[in-house]
Structure formats: structure tokens, C-alpha cells
Amino acid sequence: MRYRVFILLLIGFLTACKKDDPGMVQGPTPYALEIPSLFSEKLITPVLPTNNPLTEEGVALGEKLFFDKRLSLDGNISCASCHLPQQAFSDRRAVSLGIRGQEGERNAMPIFNLAWNYDDRFNWDGKALSLEAQAFRPVTHPKEMGNTWVNVARTLQEDTVYPNLFEQAFGTYKIDSVVITKALAQFERTLISAQAPFDQFLLGQRNLTPRQENGLAIFMDEDRGDCFHCHGSENNPLWTDNDFHNNGLDTDFADLGLGAITGDPADNGKFRTPSLRNLTRTAPYMHDGRFQTLEEVVNHYSEGLNPSATIDPLMKKVNQGGVQLTAQDKADLIAFLRSLSDPNFGQGIGPGD
């Protein structure tokens, strides 16, 4: 008898640990994030905050919101107006156009692989401390969407479908900035780019051309390009260190970048290293979109560096203007950089898909 009780107790214990049974209220369906094998093999796990787990319903809602112009005051601008799927979620302008055609201050950043930004610092200057926090900015920014959260929440609350979608994703009909930014962040975390020709090369599915091969060697060679110290390698397939550097664009800074956030003059002119994936679709380049082409970018590193107190020491030939690549090496380096662009990324995302 005693033993029977004991066993019953044990069974009770065990079942208590099992997942809720079908009779209980169902929450949203967990979203199975497909992590590319190159990432799972080479990198640590992505940043997925426990207070905003990915769910099917949350991601779908985030996608809908991302393309919804009603997030802006005049109903003309959505997130996707500056972050176009066909441009790897950036745009073609040096600085984007926000509400009433106003120009912003910086180049719109592409959006992919952001769950692997481990330090969780977003924007060119690292000001936003999570994707959720980042999404707060554009909606109320006077030069971007120019809206108020009260107004956005009211607009969506009056919609016929949104309240239900929020209920399904977050268990609440009440729409506010918190659940809106959570949904947007969930959607953004699912934007993964890892299908470039160079990835296929790493997976043994194709060869590099001799020019791409030489370009990779220049990229990795401390005596020539020396790009890998900041922009990653086949072992860091994000192609960025997500850290902040001054890569020698200016001697005097119109935009202090990280320095304006930390208040430390030693950070002036430092910006977050962008990924080199999808460059064929993210022109123009740099935080202010000053370079139209990859040729201009490579010329900058080769002979256009500008000295300053905060220029990164890895810009080691600054006193000679740069790393002095030959015309052939420049062309090959660009051929390699292009192989990091994924022709299909962004397809099938957005309204109607």
C-alpha cells in the first residue's frame, strides 16, 4: 500500500512536468526558426529573447505591420518604404525619404541576420539596445513616420482584423506600442540570408571563379586587403563583427556616430560594421550613402583614407592613403564581394505572398 502511494506520487510528479494537455487554452504556435547549417556549425545561437519568443502568429503579424503604411501619420510610409525586400530591406537612396518627402540623416540599413547581432546594439551608432527597442524609433521619428503611438494604436484598434491578430499572437485584443514592436522584432528575426554563391561554395555545391578566389585571398591577406579583421570570414559567415570602428571616411565628423551615444570623444566617427552580404542590392554605401559603387568603396580603402584621432589602427596604411591595391586586385576583390550576395533573398516576403 505504501509503495502504491509512492508510485502514484512519482507518476504525479512526472506528469506535472509534461506540457499542458489539449484541454487547456492554446497559446500561439511556436515558430520553428530555420537556422542555416553554416550558421549552426560556425556560430553561437541567435539572440531570441525569452520575453518575446517567436510564434507563427507573431511573425505573420509582424510582417503585416512592417508593410502597413498606417503606421505613419499621413498613411504614406511603411517600414518597407525604406526597407524594400528587393533591396535586402534597405533602399536605393543615400538617405531615405520619410514623411512628407523629408530627407533623413543616414543610409537605411539592410535587415537580415540581425538575431546574430549578439551585443544587441542596433542602428549605425548602436543606440537601440534590442530589435524591440529599435522599432520604437521610426514610428515617432519626425522625419520617418512622424506618428504618435497613441494614434497608431487607435488606428489599428479600429481595424476589423488587427485586434484578432494581436489576440492570437499575444493573447490580448488591446493594441499598444509594446505588442506592435514585439511583433515587428519577431518578423525581423526571421529574415535570414545565407544562400549566396559563396555559401554554396562553402557547402561544396559550386566552385569559385579564379577571380573570386583571388578576391578572397586579398580580403584575407594582412599584406593586401586585410578586410577580415572587421568583416568576418568563412568562419564568421555573418561577414561583420557587429562592432564599432572608424574606417577612415573623414578627418572631421559631420556625424559623431557611436561618440554621440557614449559621449566619449574616443568613439567619435565610429559606426557599426555593416555585413558584406547582399552588397549588390544595398548601394549606396556607408552610413551616409556617400559611395555609389563598390569600386568607390574599394578605392576608399586602397588610397582614399582620411586620418583622424579615432581611425581604427587596422587602417594600417593610413599614412600612405590606404592598402594600395592594383587595378586587377581591386576588380578581383569586388568579384569576391559580389559572391556574397544572395539573388533570392527577400523574395516571397511582403503583402500578397
Added chain:
Amino acid sequence: MILRNLSLFSLCLLMACTKSEKETTTEFELQFTQSWNGTPISSESLNSFQFQNEAGEKLSIERLRYLLSNIHLQLSNGTEIPLKAFHLVNLQKEESLKTNLTTFVTSKDIEAVSLLFGFDNEANQDGIYPDLNAVSWNVPKMLGGGYHFMQLDGKFENNAGELAPYNFHAIRAVDKSDPENLKFEDSFFEMEQSIESTTSRIRITIDMDISEWFVNPHLWYLESDATSLMPNFEAQKRIAANGKSVFSIQIESY
């Protein structure tokens, strides 16, 4: 009978979950400190030209990261107990300057702690550590792959009176004069410190005197060797030789 065994079994399980007795574990606090000629430095010391090397060159430090590995204890019975496989120190990351570890040995059985600067050749395999890949700590395949041992970057005042960058990077020394047939020379090195303690908490402080990288046995002139040191076989060997007097280890019981 079966039931009795089962309950005995679960009793054992429960016991296994309770804390083991205090005397059988030793807690370690590993601290990684940095100094210049005996003066402690911190992330606050970065970026200003407050240092002068033995050759008389004024320099700043903008970035310092280094790898220690195979941190383990030597016991009086001759066995070795691993404490941590590797640890990356980054002067700008507070959390990397300290780590706490616990072992299931009593401190009186511990004779010494030893560790490596860098990775030995067995550990230094290309691309196998996701946390090191994630912080771009890799060495290009054309130099044998694997990982950096140290990145010390900054600027110095050169003979022309200009500020010039330096990248004092340490890796496994490689002679790549024949790219098809790389020749290596070991540049990791071991350090060891004896431990005499009977308390259950021990603090191990591993200090790097950065100034020592530039002297003893080789007086270092950044003027002639400041950048592109990774593919420079001779430079790597000299860095490794100078490294042997860089570290000092202190043991405190508390």
C-alpha cells in the same frame, strides 16, 4: 522487492541532488589584470598616448584581446584537473576580466595551476569554436587557420613625428615562403604557479605587463615592425620569446 529497490534508487537520486560537503570542493576566482611597467591599467587607459616602450616610442592602446587556454590544476597525486578550456580576455569587456569556477577537489591536494598563452597545436583547429568565430578571432587559412593568440592595436609616434597605427597580433608562427608547404613554429607558451592553500576559496590573478612585449630578449621598435606582423615569421617568433616575461600569477586564499 522490486518496489523496495525502486524506492532505494529514488532515495539515491535525491541524495545526489543535495550539495556535496564543503571540504570536497574548491572555488576559484580567476582575475585577468593588465599593467604597464607595474602600473595597473584599465579600459580607462585606452586611447591616450600615455605609454612609452623600452625603445622610447610613445604609444596608445586602443584594443587588447588575448586568449588563454588549457587552464588546469596539478594535484599532488600527479593528476590534472581541467578548469577551463579557453578564455578570451577583452580589456573593453568587463565580464571577460573575471570568471568563477568550482572544482571537486580539496585545496590541500592542489599543487599548482598552469595554463597556456594562446592555443597549443591540437586545440588550434580552424573554425571549431563558435564563440571565438562569433567575435572574429580567426586566423586566415593561408596562414594555417586556427585562432589569434592576441590582438594589441593602437597608434605610436613614428620618427617622422606622425601618428602611425600598430597591429601587434600574435598567432602560431608560420613561414609561408612556400604557400603550398607552410612551416610552423610553436609560439604558444606555458605558465605555471604553485599553490599552497588549505582554504576552499582561491583567487588566481593573472597579470599581463604589456610593456614586456616590447623588450626582453628582443628590444622592439614599432618604427620597423608595427603592422602586417601575422605573416611575418621572424616577428612572430620574437613576440613569443618576449611573451615569456609578460605574465605573472598571484595566488590568494580567502
